[in-house]
Amino acid sequence: TRNLAEADAEVFAGVASELERERYQIELIASENIVSKAVLEAQGSVFTNKYAEGYPGKRYYQGCAPSDQVETLAIERAKALFGCGFANVQPHSGAQANGAVMLALTKPGDTILGMSLDAGGHLTHGAKAAMSGKWFNAVQYGVRREDHLIDFDQVEALAKEHKPTLIIAGGSAYPRQIDFARFRAIADEVGAKFMVDMAHFAGIVAGGLHPSPFEHAHVVTTTTHKTLRGPRGGMVMTNHEDIAKKINSAVFPGLQGGPLMHVIAAKAVAFGEALKPDYKSYIAAVVENAKVLAATLAERGAALVAGGTDTHLALVDLTPLGVTGRDADEALERAAITCNKNGIPFDPLPPVKTSGIRVGSPAGTTRGFGPAEFREIGNMIADVLDGLKAKGEHGDPSVEADVRSRVRALCERFPIY
Numbered sequence: 001t002r003n004l005a006e007a008d009a010e011v012f013a014g015v016a017s018e019l020e021r022e023r024y025q026i027e028l029i030a031s032e033n034i035v036s037k038a039v040l041e042a043q044g045s046v047f048t049n050k051y052a053e054g055y056p057g058k059r060y061y062q063g064c065a066p067s068d069q070v071e072t073l074a075i076e077r078a079k080a081l082f083g084c085g086f087a088n089v090q091p092h093s094g095a096q097a098n099g100a101v102m103l104a105l106t107k108p109g110d111t112i113l114g115m116s117l118d119a120g121g122h123l124t125h126g127a128k129a130a131m132s133g134k135w136f137n138a139v140q141y142g143v144r145r146e147d148h149l150i151d152f153d154q155v156e157a158l159a160k161e162h163k164p165t166l167i168i169a170g171g172s173a174y175p176r177q178i179d180f181a182r183f184r185a186i187a188d189e190v191g192a193k194f195m196v197d198m199a200h201f202a203g204i205v206a207g208g209l210h211p212s213p214f215e216h217a218h219v220v221t222t223t224t225h226k227t228l229r230g231p232r233g234g235m236v237m238t239n240h241e242d243i244a245k246k247i248n249s250a251v252f253p254g255l256q257g258g259p260l261m262h263v264i265a266a267k268a269v270a271f272g273e274a275l276k277p278d279y280k281s282y283i284a285a286v287v288e289n290a291k292v293l294a295a296t297l298a299e300r301g302a303a304l305v306a307g308g309t310d311t312h313l314a315l316v317d318l319t320p321l322g323v324t325g326r327d328a329d330e331a332l333e334r335a336a337i338t339c340n341k342n343g344i345p346f347d348p349l350p351p352v353k354t355s356g357i358r359v360g361s362p363a364g365t366t367r368g369f370g371p372a373e374f375r376e377i378g379n380m381i382a383d384v385l386d387g388l389k390a391k392g393e394h395g396d397p398s399v400e401a402d403v404r405s406r407v408r409a410l411c412e413r414f415p416i417y
């Protein structure tokens, strides 16, 4: 019954430094957010002790009444949030959710068609290094050189040539809305199932500022920890009863054993929060703030992939500023601004260097930053990058120190936890 500080000083110190980091760094990693204390409490609850293999009402263990109660809450809230008929809230992560769809709807060796990593797709959509790329004949589409939008002529040509079983839309670094109807028409033409992985923009769908994929997709997957602002985890949804049955068997016993009941409890809390009116205003602010951040960086000389953003993230091409993504994300971390280097479409630089950075507004917006703060953040980023350009890869220590103190002041005005 000893608390963490007494029981394990070393791990406690790690947790304490993470708390300090989150409090005083500006978090721009587009896939991250800052969850509520209620989500943290549910995830840190006694449900971590419980085995509950199976589904509510059909468990393989006794003592599952409380598990049934919270899992049912999570399922019903997810269905209400997205207006869909079925949700499986058990996938441990987004990768597991995508794996479950593949297990349900395809066989090893089948052809799948997804967006390539270079164009902003995700590893689990058929990248060579991932299981989806090794166990399937994975064909990949990309974006057009001229506007960085999905190349639907290519999607259609590849679909007709390779006849995939599954077509996947969605990605990790695609800043624009996706034309789901167009994808579905192509899927229908070749007899493929159409899956949307809305991991990044799920919260914007829930907040009503992004078209919903459910009208067009056979199946929809998501993570729960990005714009959706819940615990780390995954989920699969559909409106098709036959697919729903297959998804349940694919998640358990197909791919996973016991569900993480503490995480499912936290998912229920987060979905409950997302159903409240505040969340709509939060998402409206996320979208507006991303536009302000992107516009500020463009005013200061960076180029925006796809010309800007409709979502919570922008992919920033640093080529006109004469710095690489790697030097930029390292310099920004020294200045207490966290983001990630990211390849841009047709990037001439290798993935360890890259020509770009990806920035997002979900975490900063949660702590209360508005357009004025995101404008200031854009200017701070540009100051650091100008310092890099002037002084070379190790940056300008005095500019970085100055930005560090501006970041500290901003974070102190918008405290978390």
Ligand code: PLP
Pocket (backbone or CB within 6 Å): 031, 092, 093, 094, 095, 096, 098, 122, 124, 170, 171, 172, 197, 198, 199, 200, 223, 233, 234
């Ligand atoms: N799908 C997309 C589009 C993602 O961006 C991510 C994570 O970045 C995932 C799936 C995988 O999620 P996880 O990291 O929870 O496995």
